[in-house]
Amino acid sequence: MGVPKRKTSKARRxxxxxxxxxxxxxxxxxxxxxxxxxxHHVCGNCGHYRGP
Ligand SMILES: [Zn+2]
Structure with a gap:
């Protein structure tokens, strides 16, 4: 397995x-x-869902 030689710095991350x-x-x-x-969510105001 390849293992990182150096810790990833905050800037790199x-x-x-x-x-x-x-x-x-x-x-x-x-x-x-x-x-x-x-x-894909029900409308919070009127409860309408644009389904099939
Ligand atoms: Zn609505």
């Missing part, structure tokens, strides 16, 4: 994790009340 953030704009619109809703 941060550089790697700089790409891990999720986009904040993962929101859709409820077709009934036009509220912002997460995809």
């Amino acid at each position: 941060g550089q790697r994790r700089s790409h891990l953030a999720l986009p904040s704009a993962c929101l859709g619109r409820c077709p009934k009340c036009n509220q912002a809703v997460r995809p």
Whole structure:
């Protein structure tokens, strides 16, 4: 098994994790009340679910 020779520094670790953030704009619109809703979730305002 390959074993790392050096401890990953805080800077190195941060550089790697700089790409891990999720986009904040993962929101859709409820077709009934036009509220912002997460995809594949029931609308919190009117309870509408865009199913099959
Ligand atoms: Zn709604």
